[in-house]
Amino acid sequence: MTIDNNQLLRFTTAGSVDDGKSTLIGRLLYDSKSIFEDQIEAVENTSKKKGHEGVDLALFTDGLRDEREQGITIDVAYRYFTTPKRKFIIADTPGHIQYTRNMVTGASTANAAIILVDARHGVIEQTKRHAFIASLLQIPHIIVCINKMDLVEFNEDAYNKVIGQFEEFSSKLLVKDIRFIPISALLGDNVVNRSENMNWYQGAPLLATLETLHISSDTNKVDARFPVQTVLRPQSEGFIDYRGYAGRIASGVFRKGDEISVLPSGFTSKIKSIDTFDTELEEAFAPMSVSITLEDDIDISRGDMIVRSNNKPEALQDIEVMLCWLNNSPAKPRAKYAIRHTSNEQTAMIKEIIYKIDINTLERNAEDKEIAMNDICKVKIRTTKPIMIDSYRDNRATGSIILVDESTNETVAAGMVV
Amino acid sequence: MTKYYLNYLDELESEAIFVLREVFAQFQNPVILFSGGKDSIVVTHLARKAFYPSKIPFALMHVDTGHNFPETIKFRDDLIKELGARLIVGSVQESIDQGRVAEEKGKNATRNALQTTTLLDAIESNKIDCAIGGGRRDEEKARAKERFFSHRDDFGQWDPKNQRPELWNLFNGKYFEGEHFRAFPISNWTEMDVWNYIKRENISIPSLYFAHEREVIWRNGSWIPNSEYLILDEREEIVTKKIRFRTLGDITITGGIESDADNLEKIVEEVAAMRHTERGNRADDKRSETAMEDRKRQGYF
Known part of the structure; x- marks a missing residue:
């Protein structure tokens, strides 16, 4: 398996039990073969105990004891799956109004948000709330999944109606990239596999969409910002005078020789080296963890920020x-x-x-x-x-x-x- | 032209290094919980990278059930020497001898649950305010909700319903006297990621992970290694098989799988084709559907 070019995409799913959110995630994991046999067995047993027919896909994502008993997701749960194209992290969050804080938490690190809409009910208050939070947290990509298409006879008009409603209210939001996909999480239409029931839909299924979103521009690569986490002073042989500022580049690109300012003091210097355990780098960019040394001896500690002198916050x-x-x-x-x-x-x-x-x-x-x-x-x-x-x-x-x-x-x- | 994005393993590595540096900056006396298993080995490797050219600023703490694979102990001692790090051992045997815990009875008795008391005692007596673990969210459903910085109250307990929200990369490690934190730098890694990383970085791991001939018995759906601590019933039979372990823990409950994977390439291939989770061979997780959550609430790893 080649891992060199595979990127990591973090996405959040907001929705309530009724939207079929857990079913969608279960479907995504199940159809992409990311669920192991013992997990399937465990879910089959529980499904039987509860008197469900077949496998209740939603059970794959419910974690804690209270949730399993109440059948709701009360906290952010993280799920993982990998395809030959990408690694995915799902922040699975509950959709009810009292869980706004969990949605915000899940959204804070996401590249993409999946918003679920029940095709029968169209855009409701909850949909607006989810879209608003996604735009507030500046999630770069929003994918609106119009779910339960099987319950509206896979009708194109039902799908178009939801798009119309969504476009109408979302014009006020700050969203850069928004897409619509008609799906049936329960039956699997347009989740991993293309639906045979909706030939009128020419776009990609959900997984293919997630695999091809352009995400390398999601991190700011313009404004160079380096918050100092800690100072490395080994004082050991070979490194007697070494003073490295350790941190993770928050945004932008730093190069050896760059003129930098240290904030808040305002002292200026030049980057002498950008070091990692493996090698010394000519340049480094967000979100790399590195250690930076400077030409001059300046008093710098945790909480200070190194920035390029011509671009300051x-x-x-x-x-x-x-x-x-x-x-x-x-x-x-x-x-x-x-x-x-x-x-x-x-x-x-x-x-x-x-x-x-x-x-x-x-x-x-x-x-x-x-x-x-x-x-x-x-x-x-x-x-x-x-x-x-x-x-x-x-x-x-x-x-x-x-x-x-x-x-x-x-x-x-x-x-x-x- | 240079590409300005990371592949996912580099991104996971960078995230873990960030977390380890936050632990160092926010706590007074953090340790790495070191079991000798691959996850804690990877965390230790990442700590080495995070603070280079300084030495690892954390002691390694081993909670020793007394039922060890000899290979694990040798590996641990060699690594400690190489790193020049300090080793703290919390001994379950001592906890038993002091009457802090009582040994379980019967054929399926293990010292797994007893470790919690030993761990919490060692945390308290060594004044540890953050224990860094190799826990991953993909391991088990209760772990899927773990934070990077996970608060423990003054009884060492986890309250999964009242966790601090964790947004962006802003971690809140504030605590009151007597409380502590657990930190999980490789939260977002999967078993596959760990193996790919071990292979890429060429990290040495105990020989037990590679396929080898061993005396085993078939119990609860996996091959349990024969050892002096094992109590056999009359239907159980000791056989020799070529096996390897996917996780390492207490020798009495860690099940192996039949395998020919005797190098990292083969292991990565094998893991990629696996149809069962790695903890599927751990008897400790099979006790009930919420076994892990219940132990974690008490203060388990």
Whole structure:
């Protein structure tokens, strides 16, 4: 098997039990032969116990005890499969409104989102919510699967009707790439294998679509950003004076000899070497983990960011953020939270709630100033020291933050810099 | 022209190195949980890469059931010497001797469940705030929901329904006195990825992974190696087979498969053609449908 050119694609699936989401994932795994015999056996046994006919494909994806008992997915579960063309990671998330936080979590690292629509019901509030979250988290590719085509006699009009509805409301969203596929997860039509029941559909089935999405441009390769995770000072023979800044390139490309600035101090230098265990590199790009050495001895530590001198992020203390609240206890106005941005941690305060978004109607509400679990709102945040910010739309890695409540140590919010 | 994207193994490697560096930066006293199995060997290899040219900044901790493959122990000791790392051993035998745990009874008795107490005791007595494991999300359904940074309360327990959300690459390793974390740098790897990586990097692994002749008995659907700890019933018969192991654990419960794969190329080919999961040969996972989740809640690996 050749592995040299195979890329990794991360996608998220949002939907509820009724949409057939778990069935779709089960189908994808089953038909691409990614499920082992002992797993099939286990699911056959459970299906029998529950009195289902045949294999309940949804059981392949339900993980924890409570979920198996209640038949719902309550957390993000990750699944893996590989085809000769790509390796895939599925972030399987529940679709109900009370699980917005899980959808946001799954969406945060995804290249693509699969949104399921029941062909009988068309676009409903939940569909809009999923599409909104995908656009909010700037997932580069959206694939709308119009499912249960078998229940509408594989009718082309039903499919076109859903496309029309989707196009209508999605014009307001920031989505770059959107596709529509008519499927039947239950019967397997257009999931892995081309449907024989829908000859009117000329596009590719779902798996072939996932295998060929152009994803190498999904990471920002323009703005060179290197958040320092830790400093390597071996002080051992052969490396007495070695001082390497270890980190993972968040975006862009760095080359040996590049003029760089260290933020927030602003000191400048040149890249002397880009090192890995295996070799010294002439250039490195996101998302590579490397160690960078500089020509000059500068005081640099975790939380600092190395950038190219001719392209710097903004150093800001007041930032506007789209915030998704993830915690049971509501946001406390003017309370202090730890804010994490790349490898940098500061203290921050939510200064103002500008508006809240009704996640079902997508309307703004400037009156309601309470932030509770699963709420999405635009806020102003002030930090104790400047942080080096890009807008989330330009740079997912340097435009994202989390808030941590230090009285519980829980991660309470995720934010995208506007 | 240079291509500006990574192949998936490079991307997984980079992600794991990122996680290991985060562990080092966010915790005071992290260790690598080292079982001598391929996953913990890969994690150790990645740690070496992550901090080069510095030495691995983590001690290796082995929870020793006392029922070991001698090959594993030799491998462990050789690796420790090569890395110049510190070894911490948590001994299940000592936990039994001190009355912390009681040995299970009967033919299918194992020391698997007892390891949890030993592990948590060793974490506490060595003041470890993060134990890095080779757990992968593809291994088992309860593990599919594990975070990279996974919180454990002051009883060492995992609460799968109340996990901290983990977004982007922003890991929250904050804890209170007495609590600790587990970190899983190779969460996103599959068994196939691990083997492809071992092959690509030419990482040395215990000889047990390669096909070899061994005395075994047929029990619970796999070939269990004969050892001094094994209690046979009258219908069980010791035979010699050419086998290899897909996972390594306690010698009394680790089942082998019949195989001719005696080098890495053949193993990769064999794994690619496999129709059963690797943990399918582990008696510890077969006790109930949620065996892994139940053990993990208690504080298991």
